[in-house]
Amino acid sequence: xxxxxxxxxxxxxxxxxxxxxxxxxxxxxxxxxxxxxxxxxxxxxxxxxxxxxxxxxxxxxxxxxxxxxxxxxxxxxxxxxxxxxxxxxxxxxxxxxxxxxxxxxxxxxxxxxxxxxxxxxxxxxxxxxxxxxxxxxxxxxxxxxxxxxxxxxxxxxxxxxxxxxxxxxxxxxxxxxxxxxxxxxxxxxxxxxxxxxxxxxxxxxxxxxxxxxxxxxxxxxxxxxxxxxxxxxxxxxxxxxxxxxxxxxxxxxxxxxxxxxxxxxxxxxxxxxxxxxxxxxxxxxxxxxxxxxxxxxxxxxxxxxxxxxxxxxxxxxxxxxxxxxxxxxxxxxxxxxxxxxxxxxxxxxxxxxxxxxxxxxxxxxxxxxxxxxxxxxxxxxxx
Numbered sequence: 001x002x003x004x005x006x007x008x009x010x011x012x013x014x015x016x017x018x019x020x021x022x023x024x025x026x027x028x029x030x031x032x033x034x035x036x037x038x039x040x041x042x043x044x045x046x047x048x049x050x051x052x053x054x055x056x057x058x059x060x061x062x063x064x065x066x067x068x069x070x071x072x073x074x075x076x077x078x079x080x081x082x083x084x085x086x087x088x089x090x091x092x093x094x095x096x097x098x099x100x101x102x103x104x105x106x107x108x109x110x111x112x113x114x115x116x117x118x119x120x121x122x123x124x125x126x127x128x129x130x131x132x133x134x135x136x137x138x139x140x141x142x143x144x145x146x147x148x149x150x151x152x153x154x155x156x157x158x159x160x161x162x163x164x165x166x167x168x169x170x171x172x173x174x175x176x177x178x179x180x181x182x183x184x185x186x187x188x189x190x191x192x193x194x195x196x197x198x199x200x201x202x203x204x205x206x207x208x209x210x211x212x213x214x215x216x217x218x219x220x221x222x223x224x225x226x227x228x229x230x231x232x233x234x235x236x237x238x239x240x241x242x243x244x245x246x247x248x249x250x251x252x253x254x255x256x257x258x259x260x261x262x263x264x265x266x267x268x269x270x271x272x273x274x275x276x277x278x279x280x281x282x283x284x285x286x287x288x289x290x291x292x293x294x295x296x297x298x299x300x301x302x303x304x305x306x307x308x309x310x311x312x313x314x315x316x317x318x319x320x321x322x323x324x325x326x327x328x329x330x331x332x333x334x335x336x337x338x339x340x341x342x343x344x345x346x347x348x349x350x351x352x353x354x355x356x357x358x359x360x361x362x363x364x365x366x367x368x369x370x371x372x373x374x375x376x377x378x379x380x381x382x383x
Contacts, residue, residue, distance in 0.1 A: 009094045011119030012087050018123025019079040023130045026075060026161025027168060034160070037178075038072045041158045044179045045070040048186035051281045056187070056273075057340055058194040058347065065193045070156045075130040078159050081138055082126065088142045089206060134162050134181050137188035139199055154199065156189045158182065170295040176288045183281050187274040195347045202266065209259040265356040269346065272327020276335070279328075326359050333362035338370055345369050 029037070053059050073081065135158045158181070167177040192199055282289035334343045346352055346369070358365040 009115055009118060010087075010090075010122060011115040012083055014116055014119030015123040015126065016080055016083050018120050019083075019126035019130060020076040022124060022127035023075045023079065024127075026131075027165045029161075029164065037160050037164060040175070041072050041160060041163070041178055041182065042070065044182040045156065045158065045186060047285075048179065048182040049190070051183065051285060052186045052190050052277055055277055055281050055340075056190060056344070058190055058344060066196075068154050068156060068189060068193060070158070070189075072158045072160050074161055075159065078133060078136070078157060079126050079130050081141065081155075081157055082129075082136075083122075084142050085138055085140050089140050089203075090210070130159075131162060131165075133159055134166065135159060135185035137185060137192060139192060140203060154189070154192055156185055158185065166296075166299070170292070170299065172292050172295060173288050176286045177292055180278065180282060180286050180289060180292050183286075184274045184278045187277045188270060191270055191273065191347075197349065198347075201350050202263075205259055205263055205266075209256050209263070212253050212255045212259070261356040262353075265354050265359050268322075268327035268356075268359050269330065269354055270327070271324045272329065272331045275324055275328040276331040330354060330359045330362045330365075334366060337362070337366055342366075342370060 059065055071077070071081075135156070137154055137156050139154050141155045163178060163181055164174075167174045170177070279289075279293065282293070286292065331343065334346075338345075346354065346365075352369050354362075354365045358368070
């Protein structure tokens with residue numbers, strides 16, 4: 001764990017070891033049951049690909065697009081994949097922080113201890129998240145022997161124990177729930193394989209955001225420490241006036257606020273589009289979709305108590321919940337006004353992506369991209 005500046009800011013191996021040691025065990029299943037779940041999820045992923053492509057019309061019939069792997073993982077596998085992704089994405093920021101640390105008084109001591117402390121605390125956070133994520137299209141996945149990435153640079157992860165846990169908790173039909181989850185996650189996979197420029201655009205925005213960060217390394221480490229203490233129950237949220245600030249909010253400059261607004265709009269679009277597709281395809285192939293949707297929305301909104309709510313705020317996860325809602329409303333309004341093909345103009349280039357303001361006012365996006373107002377109509381949602 002060395003670099004040109006000495007010890008790394010985060011001991012990534014220790015983060016993985018800590019998370020896998022602390023993560024809660026998954027639901028009890030027999031070996032045969034586990035194999036059956038994995039096989040069914042893989043089958044649903046293949047089925048979802050066809051349904052999503054037919055519904056979205058993002059990939060013309062017969063067109064060739066880069067393939068990306070679909071991997072069914074356990075909680076430890078999700079941790080390993082995300083640590084690798086974080087390390088890849090955060091490298092420029094951490095390198096900048098290392099340079100600042102090296103020139104600061106006491107930098108050598110921080111170099112010897114800070115990386116391991118941060119590794120432990122990051123591992124604690126990942127252990128919390130690892131039991132909650134059902135699936136994820138990992139956009140910036142680096143290639144590894146255990147978790148290969150496809151030609152497009154990404155991979156779809158389905159976290160089998162979490163899917164089983166939630167379907168049992170909600171008391172819904174397992175076959176239906178697993179397919180419903182796969183429809184959402186496959187939409188993200190389709191977004192990135194069908195739109196060649198999307199991954200590079202997002203990566204460029206994120207790297208620009210990180211490059212504009214001007215923050216003392218100890219401040220970031222302290223924020224991670226606060227999150228870890230919340231997870232451990234050692235930091236009552238009501239006793240701190242800054243409770244609710246997320247890690248993202250901590251490092252915003254004026255330039256970063258503009259970038260963050262653009263990123264928020266894109267993420268709202270991607271999440272909302274996935275929910276829209278899931279609801280559009282669901283009634284055709286998931287018999288109990290209405291029950292699943294209602295119960296899942298209640299679960300998504302309520303969280304799991306005060307500790308969960310505090311961590312969601314600190315990690316910025318509440319913003320993700322708003323992205324589902326606001327983005328789905330945007331997609332539904334645009335498709336209702338100009339049809340699916342008209343909506344798909346959004347994927348033409350970065351210039352046709354909606355702004356944060358347009359997410360809230362879909363008619364403004366239609367006017368800008370299509371040059372017409374609400375009277376411009378088009379095909380209906382099913383058309």
